[in-house]
Amino acid sequence: MSSAAPGRFDFMRASKDAALAAIIAAGLSFPILALRAEPDIDNRITLQGRWSWLFIAAAIAFAGRFVLALLNVRPRRKPATDEALPASAYRAARFIGPAGLALLFVFPLAMFAALGPQGSLKWIDNYGIQILIYVMLGWGLNIVVGLAGLLDLGYVAFYAVGAYSYALLSTTFGLSFWLCLPLAGILAAFWGILLGFPVLRLRGDYLAIVTMAFGEIIRIVLVNWSVVTNGDAGISSIPRASFFGLPFTAGPNGFAATFGLKFSPIHRVIFLYYLILCLALLTNFVTVRLRRLPIGRAWEALREDEIACRSLGLDTVKLKLAAFALGAMFGGFAGAFFAVRQGFVSPSSFTFIESATILAIVVLGGRGSQLGVALAAAVIIGGSEILRELDFLKQIFGEDFDPTQYRMLIVGIAMVMMMNWRPRGLVATRAPTIALGERRAISGALVKEGHG
Amino acid sequence: MDVFLQQLINGIALGSIYGLIAIGYTMVFGIIGMINFAHGDVFMLSAFIALIIFLALTQFLGLSSLPLVFVLVLIAAMVLTSLWNFVIERVAYRRLRGSFRLAPLISALGTSIFLANFVYVVQGPRNKAVPPIFTDVIHITAGSGGYKVTLSYKQILIVAVTAVLLAAFWYVVQKTPLGRAQRACEQDAKMAALLGVDVDRTIALTFVIGAALAAVAGVLFMLYYGVVNAADGFVPGVKAFTAAVLGGIGSLPGAVLGGLLIGLIETFWSAYFSADYKDVAAFSILAITLIFVPSGLLGRPDVEKV
Numbered sequence: 048m049s050s051a052a053p054g055r056f057d058f059m060r061a062s063k064d065a066a067l068a069a070i071i072a073a074g075l076s077f078p079i080l081a082l083r084a085e086p087d088i089d090n091r092i093t094l095q096g097r098w099s100w101l102f103i104a105a106a107i108a109f110a111g112r113f114v115l116a117l118l119n120v121r122p123r124r125k126p127a128t129d130e131a132l133p134a135s136a137y138r139a140a141r142f143i144g145p146a147g148l149a150l151l152f153v154f155p156l157a158m159f160a161a162l163g164p165q166g167s168l169k170w171i172d173n174y175g176i177q178i179l180i181y182v183m184l185g186w187g188l189n190i191v192v193g194l195a196g197l198l199d200l201g202y203v204a205f206y207a208v209g210a211y212s213y214a215l216l217s218t219t220f221g222l223s224f225w226l227c228l229p230l231a232g233i234l235a236a237f238w239g240i241l242l243g244f245p246v247l248r249l250r251g252d253y254l255a256i257v258t259m260a261f262g263e264i265i266r267i268v269l270v271n272w273s274v275v276t277n278g279d280a281g282i283s284s285i286p287r288a289s290f291f292g293l294p295f296t297a298g299p300n301g302f303a304a305t306f307g308l309k310f311s312p313i314h315r316v317i318f319l320y321y322l323i324l325c326l327a328l329l330t331n332f333v334t335v336r337l338r339r340l341p342i343g344r345a346w347e348a349l350r351e352d353e354i355a356c357r358s359l360g361l362d363t364v365k366l367k368l369a370a371f372a373l374g375a376m377f378g379g380f381a382g383a384f385f386a387v388r389q390g391f392v393s394p395s396s397f398t399f400i401e402s403a404t405i406l407a408i409v410v411l412g413g414r415g416s417q418l419g420v421a422l423a424a425a426v427i428i429g430g431s432e433i434l435r436e437l438d439f440l441k442q443i444f445g446e447d448f449d450p451t452q453y454r455m456l457i458v459g460i461a462m463v464m465m466m467n468w469r470p471r472g473l474v475a476t477r478a479p480t481i482a483l484g485e486r487r488a489i490s491g492a493l494v495k496e497g498h499g
Numbered sequence: 500m501d502v503f504l505q506q507l508i509n510g511i512a513l514g515s516i517y518g519l520i521a522i523g524y525t526m527v528f529g530i531i532g533m534i535n536f537a538h539g540d541v542f543m544l545s546a547f548i549a550l551i552i553f554l555a556l557t558q559f560l561g562l563s564s565l566p567l568v569f570v571l572v573l574i575a576a577m578v579l580t581s582l583w584n585f586v587i588e589r590v591a592y593r594r595l596r597g598s599f600r601l602a603p604l605i606s607a608l609g610t611s612i613f614l615a616n617f618v619y620v621v622q623g624p625r626n627k628a629v630p631p632i633f634t635d636v637i638h639i640t641a642g643s644g645g646y647k648v649t650l651s652y653k654q655i656l657i658v659a660v661t662a663v664l665l666a667a668f669w670y671v672v673q674k675t676p677l678g679r680a681q682r683a684c685e686q687d688a689k690m691a692a693l694l695g696v697d698v699d700r701t702i703a704l705t706f707v708i709g710a711a712l713a714a715v716a717g718v719l720f721m722l723y724y725g726v727v728n729a730a731d732g733f734v735p736g737v738k739a740f741t742a743a744v745l746g747g748i749g750s751l752p753g754a755v756l757g758g759l760l761i762g763l764i765e766t767f768w769s770a771y772f773s774a775d776y777k778d779v780a781a782f783s784i785l786a787i788t789l790i791f792v793p794s795g796l797l798g799r800p801d802v803e804k805v
Binding site for chain 2: 071074075077078079080082083084085086090091092093094100198200245246248249251252253255256257259260261263264267268270271399400403406407410452453455456458459460461462463465466467470
């Protein structure tokens with residue numbers, strides 16, 4: 048497939064390429080798409096043919112390749128880089144943060160006012176809280192991946208440590224949420240140091256695999272150490288959080304009665320929303336401030352060039368441990384929040400796919416970019432919630448069609464495409480940590496993305 | 500002693516499968532220095548392809564000669580899985596050579612997520628039980644207490660097929676122009692390109708060979724366990740990667756040795772300690788090897804260049 052003369056669309060070549068793509072797609076999908084193995088009533092496995100799928104796949108490949116040729120988007124051999132946006136865009140971007148923040152603070156009240164206690168529940172809980180948990184996790188992981196440049200595939204382990212810390216401390220010793228929240232963070236950070244200490248001497252991709260292994264080990268221990276964790280069944284009836292000592296119950300000492308409101312479960316949900324919002328903002332605040340401290344600069348230097356760091360006398364192991372522990376701490380906070388929100392924890396919430404989702408949020412949003420991570424969390428988590436509601440598609444594709452199954456499929460494709468076309472992520476610009484004179488955002492292409 | 504012998508047999512059969520997958524990891528790592536995270540899922544995909552071809556041959560075409568079916572399934576799975584990995588390399592990795600270091604790894608992670616969920620969506624979440632084939636066993640000893648040490652035809656088949664394919668593979672790498680090009684690219688891709696080696700083609704063929712061996716492992720896995728599931732790629736993938744690391748990543752005999760060791764460790768661990776924690780054993784070996792002997796048993800030490 049050599050390149051045609053520039054500026055001229057070679058119809059024959061495009062058709063030939065597209066036909067080849069279609070044949071390959073048909074070949075790829077021949078067994079796996081066109082035939083489905085399904086056990087029948089007698090549990091005897093049989094094949095069902097779906098040959099139309101094969102033609103659809105081939106047609107999509109043909110059209111896709113043809114359009115690609117039409118747009119003359121030839122695969123560039125040079126790795127893609129992103130250009131910085133014009134300066135006016137950055138002046139505009141300065142207002143996105145405060146505006147988004149204001150929107151986030153108003154969101155539950157506006158929803159409540161517009162839809163009432165019943166209608167707003169879904170929006171605040173499924174969208175607001177769920178997205179904010181992942182924003183917080185994304186920001187926590189961003190310290191490790193974005194600032195220090197360490198690829199951590201086992202972040203969910205610290206989330207799990209936080210969740211189980213709160214679940215166990217509250218159900219066994221009756222400690223309150225407000226006492227457990229810092230404890231969960233400290234315990235998660237402690238685990239971060241414990242796990243990080245042996246592995247942080249490893250190079251980037253090895254580190255990724257070992258952290259993934261640790262994430263899985265923690266999950267397997269949670270499943271099998273039934274005496275403490277109650278195994279697969281998990282820990283239920285975890286105490287709810289209270290509003291400065293006022294429980295969210297219908298009784299006379301409850302939150303609603305004290306403030307003279309009519310009792311409604313929405314109060315607790317709105318409270319949880321503001322709680323996770325504050326936790327997420329705390330994560331962001333700490334990250335932004337740390338970048339200006341010597342340790343934050345050292346992290347970024349570490350990401351840029353580890354050998355230079357070592358030559359200049361920085362203790363890289365200590366720096367990496369600090370990043371790992373801090374990221375783990377915020378994961379622990381988020382975990383404690385998760386436990387108090389659900390009232391139930393089980394190992395199935397802490398699988399590898401969860402780590403992959405959080406990493407995908409950081410990668411797709413743009414490593415090191417706080418705004419990008421928040422946007423990616425909103426798109427991925429909000430998107431999967433929207434997929435949950437596309438029930439009408441069942442009428443088109445039949446009863447077996449479950450749109451939520453496609454969430455991770457799309458995330459996987461998005462990760463590959465992002466690496467190919469925008470390797471720096473959605474928001475590909477970074478504000479420089481220190482600048483001489485005017486502070487201007489720079490293209491992410493000028494920032495290395497870590498190798499150690 | 501009988502238990503020991505039995506576990507030894509089981510461990511070698513399992514280890515052969517891991518060894519076949521591990522070669523795919525170690526070859527790709529050797530040639531482009533990237534951990535092909537999606538390799539475990541390519542293996543899972545090949546098991547599904549094998550299952551479907553097997554059912555198509557026996558149910559649609561009504562073939563009844565088992566050896567013939569087995570050979571046809573093996574060939575079809577190898578060809579189709581190779582095609583898949585060829586396309587994956589083209590789409591997901593080729594343009595990322597020369598990008599920043601973690602880009603191919605993240606792309607591979609995306610591919611892995613895509614493959615697992617693609618198979619999940621198109622084939623459904625249920626376990627697919629394969630009709631039992633090659634069920635005969637040989638009784639080696641009937642020791643005291645009625646414990647019989649058995650060697651099943653399946654296990655013999657697994658070890659035999661693995662041995663034959665490894666020999667063929669060794670021949671390709673050591674004696675053919677393709678193998679020479681591969682070893683040249685592994686040592687210095689730029690110099691190899693200057694001397695007329697088509698680096699892109701060599702790397703693509705490396706992925707194809709890796710996928711073909713993973714497909715053999717997939718067929719044997721399906722045969723051995725009799726059940727496949729879309730989630731089956733992850734854990735065997737990590738274990739095979741562990742095998743590659745244990746043997747010394749980049750070293751082909753190391754991958755086979757590592758595979759056998761991991762298979763043996765896993766079966767003995769399950770038999771004598773705890774089957775619940777057998778994955779923990781494999782994962783711990785991965786961590787311990789990387790921390791204390793990062794170059795593995797047969798690997799060359801990794802020299803950091805400035």
